[in-house]
Amino acid sequence: MENKKVLSMIQPSGLPTLGNYLGALKNWSNVAAEYDCAFAVADLHAITVRQDPQKFKKQIFDMYSLLLALGLKPEKNIIFVQSQVPTHAQLAWILDCYTQFGEMSRMTQFKDKSKAHPENINVGLFAYPALMAADILLYQADYVPVGADQKQHLEITRDIAERFNGLYGDTFTVPEPLIVETGARIMSLQDPTKKMSKSDPNPKGYISIFDGKDIIAKRIKSAVTDSEACVRFAEGKDGVNNLMSIYSCCTGKTNEEIEAEFAGQGYGIFKQAVADAVIEELGPLQDEFARITADRAYVEDCMKQGADTAYRISSRTLAKVMKKVGYYQFKK
Numbered sequence: 459m460e461n462k463k464v465l466s467m468i469q470p471s472g473l474p475t476l477g478n479y480l481g482a483l484k485n486w487s488n489v490a491a492e493y494d495c496a497f498a499v500a501d502l503h504a505i506t507v508r509q510d511p512q513k514f515k516k517q518i519f520d521m522y523s524l525l526l527a528l529g530l531k532p533e534k535n536i537i538f539v540q541s542q543v544p545t546h547a548q549l550a551w552i553l554d555c556y557t558q559f560g561e562m563s564r565m566t567q568f569k570d571k572s573k574a575h576p577e578n579i580n581v582g583l584f585a586y587p588a589l590m591a592a593d594i595l596l597y598q599a600d601y602v603p604v605g606a607d608q609k610q611h612l613e614i615t616r617d618i619a620e621r622f623n624g625l626y627g628d629t630f631t632v633p634e635p636l637i638v639e640t641g642a643r644i645m646s647l648q649d650p651t652k653k654m655s656k657s658d659p660n661p662k663g664y665i666s667i668f669d670g671k672d673i674i675a676k677r678i679k680s681a682v683t684d685s686e687a688c689v690r691f692a693e694g695k696d697g698v699n700n701l702m703s704i705y706s707c708c709t710g711k712t713n714e715e716i717e718a719e720f721a722g723q724g725y726g727i728f729k730q731a732v733a734d735a736v737i738e739e740l741g742p743l744q745d746e747f748a749r750i751t752a753d754r755a756y757v758e759d760c761m762k763q764g765a766d767t768a769y770r771i772s773s774r775t776l777a778k779v780m781k782k783v784g785y786y787q788f789k790k
């Protein structure tokens with residue numbers, strides 16, 4: 459039997475935080491071991507907010523290189539850049555015409571982003587979920603790993619797929635969310651009730667996955683805790699809980715093991731251990747990233763090969779859709 463298919467994509471908007479890494483990226487190589495996977499850099503989605511052209515180009519290259527640095531294998535998985543595969547924009551247009559204004563208007567991300575950027579509420583921002591649906595449906599993905607913020611977009615993808623299948627007969631696999639057991643929701647180091655985010659105006663709230671040792675140590679040391687001076691996972695101890703999650707993700711230890719390890723000790727020693735664990739976790743990734751980005755020809759080779767394969771596979775779905783809609787196609 460064929461393996462189940464998984465599609466994962468990430469936007470190239472700046473380099474990810476420790477939260478993105480521990481919550482999602484770190485797990486991608488495990489997902490790759492278990493399923494037939496495609497991984498991509500969602501650079502078409504990224505221009506729904508204005509990008510500086512020079513920086514944008516570098517971010518796409520860096521994000522693609524990071525996928526390789528994670529240990530994802532271009533011989534085994536399809537690893538590509540979305541804008542290099544024209545079928546995504548093509549299917550997105552068709553799906554736009556099978557998506558209602560009303561249902562798009564209910565997307566919370568659209569509402570939030572419109573509020574945050576009232577000066578640039580562009581049509582792309584509105585239609586973004588149909589492009590995401592195209593990404594997923596082109597590869598007939600069975601599962602999509604999604605965080606809480608993308609769940610609604612996966613639901614509308616399912617609605618669009620079911621609607622199209624209802625009208626024209628089986629065309630698309632209806633995808634399901636892939637809930638991964640490992641991977642925690644890492645919170646801001648300064649306000650542990652909010653998700654860690656690189657758009658945090660206070661840089662002390664996050665660690666970028668490319669921060670050096672000193673910055674990592676400094677950020678962990680200044681993380682908000684509480685006055686109990688006891689390392690235990692409990693309600694109301696958001697700061698300590700968050701540091702425990704980080705430590706747990708880096709070391710594989712359970713909360714009970716961590717509590718036992720630091721019993722009777724203050725936060726100073728605990729924070730030092732968390733900082734060391736994070737440094738040890740990110741160091742090899744940073745070295746691998748440096749090695750890969752130094753070889754532009756290799757990265758570009760992988761990009762080309764990935765785009766070719768992605769195009770070949772996605773073209774089959776697109777042709778099927780166009781035939782069903784009634785587009786004029788030549789006999790082969």
Ligand code: TRP
Nearest residue numbers: 466467468469500503590593602
């Ligand atoms: N919208 C997703 C995000 O911002 C990125 C994305 C685009 C995506 N296309 C996708 C994720 C397809 C999964 C599948 O995180």
